[in-house]
Amino acid sequence: MNKRLQLAVRNAVCTNCRMSNQAEGDDVCVTGQGPNGARVVIVTKFPIGPRSRKELSGFLADADWPDVDNVMWCSAIKCRSWGMDPNKTDMKACRPYLDEELNFVKPEYVLCIGGEALFAATGRAGIMKYRGKLFTHASGATVMATIAPGMVARNPRFRDGFIADLRYFRNLASGIVTDQDPYHTPGERQTTVATKAVLRSLLAALDASGVVSYDVETTGAGEYESGAAIVSLSLTTAATSMATAHVWKIPLFHPQSPWRRQWQRILAIIARYLYKVKRRIAHNAKFDTRWLRTFGMPELTPTFDTIIAAALLDENRVKGLKPLAQQLLGADPWGIDTKNLLITPIDEVLDYNGLDTWHTLRLYFMFREQLKAQPRIGRLFIYLMMPLVQELVNVEQRGVYVDREVLATNHNIARQTLADVREQLMEWVPPREEWPPNIKDVNFNASNFARWWLFEHLGLPVMARGKTKDDGSPGAPSMAEAIMLELAELHEVGKLMGEHALWFKRCSAFFESYEALLDENSRIHTTFKPWGTVTGRLSSGKEDEEKLTARGHVKGVNLQQVPRDPLLRGVFGAPPGSSFVEADYSQIELRIAAFLAREQTMLHLYASGQDIHMAMAMRMTGKPASRVTKEERKRAKAVNFGFLYGMGWHKFVMTAWSNYQLRVTEEESRAFRTSFFDQFPMLPAWHAKQRRLAHKFGRVMTPMGRVRHLPDIESPIPDVRAEAERQAINSPVQGFASDMAALSMVFVARKFRKLGLTAHPIGTVHDAVNFEIPNDELRIALPIIKDTMETLPLERLFGVVLDVPIVADIKVGTHWGLARELSIDEVYDWQAA
DNA sequence: AGTCAGCGCGCG
DNA sequence: AAAGCGCGCGCTGACT
Numbered sequence: 107m108n109k110r111l112q113l114a115v116r117n118a119v120c121t122n123c124r125m126s127n128q129a130e131g132d133d134v135c136v137t138g139q140g141p142n143g144a145r146v147v148i149v150t151k152f153p154i155g156p157r158s159r160k161e162l163s164g165f166l167a168d169a170d171w172p173d174v175d176n177v178m179w180c181s182a183i184k185c186r187s188w189g190m191d192p193n194k195t196d197m198k199a200c201r202p203y204l205d206e207e208l209n210f211v212k213p214e215y216v217l218c219i220g221g222e223a224l225f226a227a228t229g230r231a232g233i234m235k236y237r238g239k240l241f242t243h244a245s246g247a248t249v250m251a252t253i254a255p256g257m258v259a260r261n262p263r264f265r266d267g268f269i270a271d272l273r274y275f276r277n278l279a280s281g282i283v284t285d286q287d288p289y290h291t292p293g294e295r296q297t298t299v300a301t302k303a304v305l306r307s308l309l310a311a312l313d314a315s316g317v318v319s320y321d322v323e324t325t326g327a328g329e330y331e332s333g334a335a336i337v338s339l340s341l342t343t344a345a346t347s348m349a350t351a352h353v354w355k356i357p358l359f360h361p362q363s364p365w366r367r368q369w370q371r372i373l374a375i376i377a378r379y380l381y382k383v384k385r386r387i388a389h390n391a392k393f394d395t396r397w398l399r400t401f402g403m404p405e406l407t408p409t410f411d412t413i414i415a416a417a418l419l420d421e422n423r424v425k426g427l428k429p430l431a432q433q434l435l436g437a438d439p440w441g442i443d444t445k446n447l448l449i450t451p452i453d454e455v456l457d458y459n460g461l462d463t464w465h466t467l468r469l470y471f472m473f474r475e476q477l478k479a480q481p482r483i484g485r486l487f488i489y490l491m492m493p494l495v496q497e498l499v500n501v502e503q504r505g506v507y508v509d510r511e512v513l514a515t516n517h518n519i520a521r522q523t524l525a526d527v528r529e530q531l532m533e534w535v536p537p538r539e540e541w542p543p544n545i546k547d548v549n550f551n552a553s554n555f556a557r558w559w560l561f562e563h564l565g566l567p568v569m570a571r572g573k574t575k576d577d578g579s580p581g582a583p584s585m586a587e588a589i590m591l592e593l594a595e596l597h598e599v600g601k602l603m604g605e606h607a608l609w610f611k612r613c614s615a616f617f618e619s620y621e622a623l624l625d626e627n628s629r630i631h632t633t634f635k636p637w638g639t640v641t642g643r644l645s646s647g648k649e650d651e652e653k654l655t656a657r658g659h660v661k662g663v664n665l666q667q668v669p670r671d672p673l674l675r676g677v678f679g680a681p682p683g684s685s686f687v688e689a690d691y692s693q694i695e696l697r698i699a700a701f702l703a704r705e706q707t708m709l710h711l712y713a714s715g716q717d718i719h720m721a722m723a724m725r726m727t728g729k730p731a732s733r734v735t736k737e738e739r740k741r742a743k744a745v746n747f748g749f750l751y752g753m754g755w756h757k758f759v760m761t762a763w764s765n766y767q768l769r770v771t772e773e774e775s776r777a778f779r780t781s782f783f784d785q786f787p788m789l790p791a792w793h794a795k796q797r798r799l800a801h802k803f804g805r806v807m808t809p810m811g812r813v814r815h816l817p818d819i820e821s822p823i824p825d826v827r828a829e830a831e832r833q834a835i836n837s838p839v840q841g842f843a844s845d846m847a848a849l850s851m852v853f854v855a856r857k858f859r860k861l862g863l864t865a866h867p868i869g870t871v872h873d874a875v876n877f878e879i880p881n882d883e884l885r886i887a888l889p890i891i892k893d894t895m896e897t898l899p900l901e902r903l904f905g906v907v908l909d910v911p912i913v914a915d916i917k918v919g920t921h922w923g924l925a926r927e928l929s930i931d932e933v934y935d936w937q938a939a
Numbered sequence: 940a941g942t943c944a945g946c947g948c949g950c951g
Numbered sequence: 952a953a954a955g956c957g958c959g960c961g962c963t964g965a966c967t
Contacts, residue, residue: 231942231966551963552946552947552963573945585946586946610961611960611961614961615962638958638959643951644958646950648960661960662959664958664959666950667949667950667951667959667960668949668950669949670949695951747955748956749955750955750956752956753955753956754953754954755954756953756954757955824952824953825953825954828954832954836956837956839956841957844951872950872957872958873951874951
């Protein structure tokens, strides 16, 4: 400890927090360590010891900060204790000491490592929100926070950002001009477009530009909702490099904007010039493109999406613009509270908006080079991902048609059923006087009420518990459906609780969301993220911006998880005069696995048109094919995929029970698994090969060249390593299959357009593509869909010769869940029935 | 009023 | 020792 600081601040008999009870002698109230006159204070969670000092020194060295001599090390919690985590009360109790320390040391800069340090120095909580932002402490010091090294240890993807934060702080504290890069900030190279004369300059600049990046700030709600508006637009134009880059900031709907009354007209004027710029770049381009298309730029199409490039080049990294710019370009952190931009001063909005396009353009030039250097990734970007983004703009903008009548009817059925179940459950609920005092309301979800009621009041046995709590106490009794099913054997409420869970979810997660999100054209809009998964699948749900609206809770619709029940899927349909067409790749992952593994038995089965899932279902149920139900085949599918991707005998015991009510012993389970691999003898060799490749290269690849990096493959922890090995087996299959589905959507849509059809895709569900097709176009459209999906130009575009038959099954109907599967003859010779 | 983790479950 | 993979969402209960 620093003697002078110790004398000034330390309270050796402090008992304000729980840590102090555990600490003795020197470990109570440990004040800062370091030289007098230190200009920099680093605040850690606990008083720093040799081990964490060494760990931090490693990170600091990586951030080009090897010399940390003139630093005072202080802590948020001043007592050294073991195995104890401070809560908010402890942190509050200790805060005054840090304040005193900072007032005494009077450093110029303070770096907070982790959330506790952030709180101690600034009183703010939320490290992910505040990291990288600058604060001023009462002592006059400039304070910046970053994440804790522990977070990097748990999740290596935070590493680069952590180092970038440290480097930024080092530069800040040492007064180094933060970057040699002349494009570190736009500086003078920016203009606010607030007069007609400047607007004309912008148009001239667009006319002369070869590349432009664009970004909008919005009112927050979906662009299809009433009241939606674009607050401001930013464009960064350039000829062919950053040397000629210039930021244009255009106020639009903001109250202080000169264009507020005619903002859409301004967009329309700019549109014609923007279209003509050859390369149009945005970060998460679908979002900005949809908004701009809706409000005056109907023909805008992005040519390069930096978020897609970022994800293709490294699927594991954080993909937001800010972290990328900070990590890859050394950009200074920037940001404002985007929750209500209309009450944020216009200059703040514009500067923020401008930095977004400035750094987007810088990322563009960087990623373009990286894609050129990795031609296979580059081809995926050009021939698959950008066309996909362009098509998804159409898909998201259009939305999916909802049959209001069916929605109302089915929602009513669900509501009524839920009410009935609830009424029956209520018969078993005792009067309120008998409840424990801490329980306020009846709640049949996994609540304290339900747990007390089932396991104490009704005295039903606890079959399983949730995760053990941090303090070592046992987890809460499990309320999972499988447990309720077991309880049903003992008490009728078990069955009712299962039904309650089912209908509650149907009402709240599905029907209520649908009604809330329906637009005036009876359509629901969802968002697809082609960068949302590590394997290359699309994820689907709420737009990130929509999660932040100040209007309260916005429900989300994930069109990839609509229950396979006509009551729910039947809500989605085609408008009158059109049909809902679902095109499914049949057993695509299994076919791809057969192809990748060169599994001769599987290849032969597919060559002769057989069904592997059915074979498993027959073995599981002991029934002949004719008597196996659809449901049983579906369960068999789960078993096949389980074994294919590395499921052990242990889990199979559970699968067999929960799927088939089949009691399987350990020996039987092992035998079953063995016989699966005996049946397909090349699979184990393929598994071994994938593991070997992952260990050798740290990554695996799909046939089209999509990469999955597996840093955990080097982990010293066997569980973690084994998980990476299973991912090495799964990823190429899952990734290839989803790329095929995405590519087929792009190609089918392209052919529809070429033929002047109004038929269009609605979205993908991993291995299926859904379409909305006018009835008089079905005759032309159906064969196009089937042919395109089964014969994608994989060899021409990606050099892949796929020698396993690919089959697309086509279903047609008025509504999603009610579609009927067509025979091949019907697909190729459609007669409207 | 908002945020978070844990759980359970919807889909492929 | 323990072992399918990939997602998003709503709810609860804890916190500020």
